[in-house]
Amino acid sequence: MNKRVLVLVGLLCLTSIAYAQVSTNYDLSWHVLSGGGGGQMDSASYVQRSTAGQVIGSSESSNYRMGAGYWYGAVSADTPSTTGTINIASSPSGAAIELDGASTSYTTNVTIPDVSPGTHTIKLTLDGYQDWSTNLSVTAGGISEVHATLTPTPQIKFDTGSGTYPSILGTHNGTFTPTQTITVSKLYTYPCAGTGGHSEHVIFWNVSRTVAEGSWAGYQEADWSYINFSVPFKLAANEQYNFSIRTGSYPQVIHSPTLSNANGTMNCTEFVDANGRTYNNWIPAIRLE
Numbered sequence: 001m002n003k004r005v006l007v008l009v010g011l012l013c014l015t016s017i018a019y020a021q022v023s024t025n026y027d028l029s030w031h032v033l034s035g036g037g038g039g040q041m042d043s044a045s046y047v048q049r050s051t052a053g054q055v056i057g058s059s060e061s062s063n064y065r066m067g068a069g070y071w072y073g074a075v076s077a078d079t080p081s082t083t084g085t086i087n088i089a090s091s092p093s094g095a096a097i098e099l100d101g102a103s104t105s106y107t108t109n110v111t112i113p114d115v116s117p118g119t120h121t122i123k124l125t126l127d128g129y130q131d132w133s134t135n136l137s138v139t140a141g142g143i144s145e146v147h148a149t150l151t152p153t154p155q156i157k158f159d160t161g162s163g164t165y166p167s168i169l170g171t172h173n174g175t176f177t178p179t180q181t182i183t184v185s186k187l188y189t190y191p192c193a194g195t196g197g198h199s200e201h202v203i204f205w206n207v208s209r210t211v212a213e214g215s216w217a218g219y220q221e222a223d224w225s226y227i228n229f230s231v232p233f234k235l236a237a238n239e240q241y242n243f244s245i246r247t248g249s250y251p252q253v254i255h256s257p258t259l260s261n262a263n264g265t266m267n268c269t270e271f272v273d274a275n276g277r278t279y280n281n282w283i284p285a286i287r288l289e
Helices: 003-014
Strands: 040-042 047-049 054-060 065-070 084-091 096-099 102-107 110-115 118-125 132-138 143-149 170-178 182-189 198-205 210-215 226-235 241-248 253-255 258-261 264-273 282-284 286-288
Touching (some): 096 110, 170 282, 182 198
Antiparallel strands (some): 040 047, 084 110, 096 118, 118 132, 170 241, 170 264, 182 226, 198 210, 198 241
8 A cells, every 4th residue: 555545544543633634745624613523534545534623732744734632612601690689687577678769569588689780778667666778789690688677666655744732542534645656565653752652453445445454463563653564555646545543542643634745635534532522633643654
């Protein structure tokens, strides 16, 4: 066999691809740009099939030159995200979320996706707690974090202030109308100096039901001037409630048929003292806490 043919066959057996294979005796220029399956080189004496890829080397002599290896192409990247994500948590959870002044269907704790990049205002609202808000920055593809500790709403109470003399135990009946909704957990009675004046029993009711009722626990209590309610109750703003307060020892009283301040109005319907005398201008000196 001709030497040149032997050399050519040997070279084709050693490589899986050839390109620009040129000498004075032959030219096998071959390029395959796709990644799978190769092209074909043939003559009367041989057939060669292979795959082309990144060039990793070459081999040559005075009679031939060959490059072999694998082509590679740029790997297409994922399309970059154009929005960001906000993780919002609060203690306690369950707060309604406003985003840039608009209500959302979300409540804490939650992850909000697809938020446009930029500065946003987050507002949290939960019944019984002060509103909470913050500004935060959102970046494309980023995750922003919000952690809020909500503060209970200060409860507005009603306080008649201290009373005047003369004072005597008895039963106060009247009405009370708060200007704002308040939550009441205990009632304090102002005692006269040097006495154990207190309230022994109290009841609040409206036209439909008894709202709350409580009794004194005795002098053994550290705060014996209080009646503590086992379950706190609400008195709604601008709604009139009836009350009956039975006092013991010598509590302070306010000698007026009505008392009004920023938190509400209390009226005396009737006060019956321990001696059976009736008055319409004795208001109990108390504080709702």
